Amino acid sequence: MRAATRLTWAIAATTALALTATACGGNGTASGSAGVVRASWGDPQHPLEPANTNEVQGGKVLDMIFRGLKRYDPETGEAKDEMAESIETTDQQNFTVKIKSGWTFSDGTPVTAASYVDAWNYGANLKNAQISSYFFQFIEGYDAVHPADENATPSADTMSGLKVVDDHTFTVKLNEPFSLWPETLGYAAYSPLPRAFFDDHATWLNKPIGNGPYKIDTYTKSQSMKLVKYEEYAGPDKAQNEGVELRVYTDNNTAYTDLQAGNLDVIDDVPASQLKNAQKDLGDRYINQPAGIIQTVAFPVTQDGWTSPESAKVRQGLSMAIDRQEITSKIYFDTRTPATDFTSPVLGDAGGYQEGLCGEYCTYDPERAKQLIEEGGGLPGGKITLSSNVDTGSHRQWMDAACNSINNALDDTGACTVNPVPTFADFRNQITEGRISGMFRSGWQMDYPLIQNFLQPLYYTNASSNDSRYSSPEFDRLINEANSASDEAEAIGKFRDAEKVLVQDMPAIPLWYQNGTAGYSTRVSDVKLNPFSVPVYTDIKVS
Amino acid sequence: MGRYVVRRLLQMIPVFIGATFLIFVMVYALGDPVAALFGDRAPDPATARQLRAEFHLDKPVWQQYLLYMGNILSGDFGTAFNGEKVTDLMGRAFPISFRLMLTALVIELVLGILLGVITGLRRGRVFDTSVLMATLVVIAIPTFVLGTTAQFFLGVQLGWINPAVSPEGRFGELIVPGCILALVSLAYVTRLTRTSVAENTRADYIRTAVAKGLPRRRVTVRHLLRNSLIPVVTYLGADIGTLMAGAIVTERIFNIQGVGFQLYQGILRQNSPTVVGFVVVLVLIFLLANLLVDLLYAVLDPRIRYD
Numbered sequence: 001m002r003a004a005t006r007l008t009w010a011i012a013a014t015t016a017l018a019l020t021a022t023a024c025g026g027n028g029t030a031s032g033s034a035g036v037v038r039a040s041w042g043d044p045q046h047p048l049e050p051a052n053t054n055e056v057q058g059g060k061v062l063d064m065i066f067r068g069l070k071r072y073d074p075e076t077g078e079a080k081d082e083m084a085e086s087i088e089t090t091d092q093q094n095f096t097v098k099i100k101s102g103w104t105f106s107d108g109t110p111v112t113a114a115s116y117v118d119a120w121n122y123g124a125n126l127k128n129a130q131i132s133s134y135f136f137q138f139i140e141g142y143d144a145v146h147p148a149d150e151n152a153t154p155s156a157d158t159m160s161g162l163k164v165v166d167d168h169t170f171t172v173k174l175n176e177p178f179s180l181w182p183e184t185l186g187y188a189a190y191s192p193l194p195r196a197f198f199d200d201h202a203t204w205l206n207k208p209i210g211n212g213p214y215k216i217d218t219y220t221k222s223q224s225m226k227l228v229k230y231e232e233y234a235g236p237d238k239a240q241n242e243g244v245e246l247r248v249y250t251d252n253n254t255a256y257t258d259l260q261a262g263n264l265d266v267i268d269d270v271p272a273s274q275l276k277n278a279q280k281d282l283g284d285r286y287i288n289q290p291a292g293i294i295q296t297v298a299f300p301v302t303q304d305g306w307t308s309p310e311s312a313k314v315r316q317g318l319s320m321a322i323d324r325q326e327i328t329s330k331i332y333f334d335t336r337t338p339a340t341d342f343t344s345p346v347l348g349d350a351g352g353y354q355e356g357l358c359g360e361y362c363t364y365d366p367e368r369a370k371q372l373i374e375e376g377g378g379l380p381g382g383k384i385t386l387s388s389n390v391d392t393g394s395h396r397q398w399m400d401a402a403c404n405s406i407n408n409a410l411d412d413t414g415a416c417t418v419n420p421v422p423t424f425a426d427f428r429n430q431i432t433e434g435r436i437s438g439m440f441r442s443g444w445q446m447d448y449p450l451i452q453n454f455l456q457p458l459y460y461t462n463a464s465s466n467d468s469r470y471s472s473p474e475f476d477r478l479i480n481e482a483n484s485a486s487d488e489a490e491a492i493g494k495f496r497d498a499e500k501v502l503v504q505d506m507p508a509i510p511l512w513y514q515n516g517t518a519g520y521s522t523r524v525s526d527v528k529l530n531p532f533s534v535p536v537y538t539d540i541k542v543s
Numbered sequence: 544m545g546r547y548v549v550r551r552l553l554q555m556i557p558v559f560i561g562a563t564f565l566i567f568v569m570v571y572a573l574g575d576p577v578a579a580l581f582g583d584r585a586p587d588p589a590t591a592r593q594l595r596a597e598f599h600l601d602k603p604v605w606q607q608y609l610l611y612m613g614n615i616l617s618g619d620f621g622t623a624f625n626g627e628k629v630t631d632l633m634g635r636a637f638p639i640s641f642r643l644m645l646t647a648l649v650i651e652l653v654l655g656i657l658l659g660v661i662t663g664l665r666r667g668r669v670f671d672t673s674v675l676m677a678t679l680v681v682i683a684i685p686t687f688v689l690g691t692t693a694q695f696f697l698g699v700q701l702g703w704i705n706p707a708v709s710p711e712g713r714f715g716e717l718i719v720p721g722c723i724l725a726l727v728s729l730a731y732v733t734r735l736t737r738t739s740v741a742e743n744t745r746a747d748y749i750r751t752a753v754a755k756g757l758p759r760r761r762v763t764v765r766h767l768l769r770n771s772l773i774p775v776v777t778y779l780g781a782d783i784g785t786l787m788a789g790a791i792v793t794e795r796i797f798n799i800q801g802v803g804f805q806l807y808q809g810i811l812r813q814n815s816p817t818v819v820g821f822v823v824v825l826v827l828i829f830l831l832a833n834l835l836v837d838l839l840y841a842v843l844d845p846r847i848r849y850d
Binding site for chain 2 (some may be wrong): 043044045046047054055090105126127129130131133134146147148149150151179205220221222223224237247248249250253256257260261263264275285391392423424426429432442443444445457465466467
């Protein structure tokens with residue numbers, strides 16, 4: 001009997017609990033405070049440090065709290081002086097950098113030449129294991145602080161090519177001439193760092209301090225970050241709103257639903273499943289514009305079946321067998337544009353983009369495709385696989401479509417099969433270890449809007465992202481010439497010549513340029529995406 | 544009773560070691576996570592080596608496991624790749640998931656048993672058949688369909704709730720997600736209770752109780768219900784663990800930053816400290832919930848004794 005009483009009591013208690021749970025169900029989250037933009041965000045992969053952030057979510061924050069020597073114009077992508085007063089050189093190898101005075105970090109300390117030199121030395125040093133340290137590889141003395149050999153230890157702490165002249169001047173000596181080097185300096189890895197970063201690193205990581213238009217108010221990792229306008233910001237692009245609240249969404253579908261319900265102001269990645277409805281749901285508040293991203297399919301050109309000169313014909317044929325138009329419109333609802341060169345439209349014609357450079361080889365023509373593949377000796381082993389990770393980005397759909405397109409062109413249902421790899425990490429391992437024998441997905445999101453960035457890291461001999469292990473003396477020579485050219489037009493001409501070598505050798509097939517997609521609420525205006533498809537938060541006005 | 548509890552707690556040790564080792568090996572077998580940190584670039588060999596050393600990834604798996612377990616015993620669950628302590632992640636994620644689990648559990652317990660008893664007592668009537676049909680429908684429809692539909696109608700069309708739960712994860716916001724999470728289990732609890740009640744109404748002791756002239760309410764609650772709850776309690780015990788961990792789908796839909804979210808991120812980024820750390824705690828919860836269930840048997844049915 002006693003036990004029974006206890007049971008009744010337990011039931012009563014749980015019921016009471018249920019009632020309380022229901023009772024406290026008032027209105028949910030507090031709505032955004034006045035003048036603050038509520039935007040979607042994803043959890044950054046690494047701690048936020050300029051030279052240790054290589055993905056878009058962390059980069060978004062760096063773009064708000066840091067300003068470097070240069071900044072890429074949100075509309076044109078052109079590298080314009082930001083903190084740089086002047087960057088001068090006579091030989092494309094020795095540069096003198098003068099910075100503007102009056103700039104401060106949000107902890108009040110001034111930004112000096114040493115803020116740059118110390119930050120760059122930190123980013124380059126192997127001891128700090130920074131993911132993006134390769135950005136400093138052009139500076140003389142990089143090898144000493146970051147030896148290439150796996151087991152070596154650094155023989156110096158600072159790069160010999162960097163010298164502080166006075167508070168507002170420093171000099172940079174590069175390993176070799178690189179005429180476009182100043183234009184790379186808009187990338188976040190080149191941001192200056194305050195003393196606080198070096199003095200108390202752990203505290204800084206919990207709440208990074210920069211010199212940008214916003215400062216971090218609160219940061220709860222994997223949940224949200226609140227940024228407020230930095231009142232003493234010295235740059236021209238002061239924030240037009242009071243602040244930005246970044247909210248982590250685990251699924252961008254939820255962010256989209258939240259935008260529809262009026263709980264969120266800006267989403268910068270419309271989920272694939274909503275692309276079809278976005279125009280109808282959001283009208284003018286849906287943004288779909290080119291970003292500096294190109295998707296390609298690479299070939300392991302050093303592996304069996306791909307080494308002969310004729311195999312270039314097979315690759316060109318495969319390129320012609322893929323119906324890019326059909327896939328971009330049916331699967332991507334025109335948020336991708338069929339690619340006709342190896343760069344991106346965001347560069348503009350002056351920056352090196354050339355529509356149609358790839359010519360007929362990037363045009364769908366199934367008959368010619370079949371012919372070319374036969375001339376090149378047919379597919380190695382009679383069939384080919386197309387590999388990609390399938391954990392993100394709806395890669396499975398386009399892979400199926402591309403393979404179907406190839407199979408139709410070749411009248412052979414077994415010619416192309418997809419090889420889905422479960423995780424991105426596994427996929428990257430298979431590529432770096434050279435375990436993929438067929439075609440595989442490769443993509444490139446630009447670090448800076450320069451044609452050099454679309455070619456050198458991907459196709460130069462032994463370059464860091466040369467997944468196909470392509471090596472062409474002709475291509476390398478043209479890239480070197482372009483880098484040491486003294487005027488920009490000449491450099492771009494050389495880069496284009498190098499690109500034409502790629503069309504002949506086809507180590508990779510250009511598939512499509514990717515657009516950035518975004519949507520915003522009626523509460524905000526002046527929302528636009530920069531060439532990296534990141535919203536220009538400073539310009540957003542809240543009504 | 545005391546000795547039984549001690550024995551059970553001791554039995555947990557091998558289960559615990561086995562489970563964690565399996566998880567560890569599985570995460571390890573996924574391959575080298577460092578490559579993914581470099582995005583579309585080939586990892587810089589020297590930096591990669593440095594990172595591997597930092598996370599002990601350069602050591603053989605058994606050594607990694609021993610190091611890891613050693614650290615766990617001293618309360619150090621390691622660091623996630625984003626530089627945050629796994630214990631901090633857990634400190635935020637578990638309370639939210641626990642609240643979600645509690646909301647779901649209360650809903651399925653109260654509604655499930657209530658519906659189960661009513662249908663069990665009114666077998667074959669209209670109410671019984673309609674509840675049976677409803678449970679079938681609920682079991683058949685995947686959670687994400689129910690979740691996104693509810694989210695769209697209640698959140699966007701009617702505006703009654705916020706489609707996404709705030710990082711604080713207050714009880715009030717968790718009611719709808721809790722309902723969605725509870726629905727499938729609710730269906731099972733209803734059916735289990737119904738069967739059990741239906742069986743027991745014919746039992747001798749019920750006839751005796753009725754013959755003694757006890758009030759109907761008393762017969763139902765004290766005699767019928769108490770004896771019918773054993774299978775339900777067994778199910779609920781196992782369900783607690785599932786609700787805590789299996790909320791991945793619900794947590795994703797409603798943007799609840801709980802255990803499911805952290806586990807999902809951990810697996811996607813092959814972050815073994817996060818995954819193993821969270822699973823270790825989940826295994827403990829599961830084991831304790833089951834112990835609790837076994838002890839509850841004795842409360843429900845005094846004939847079951849543990850000594």
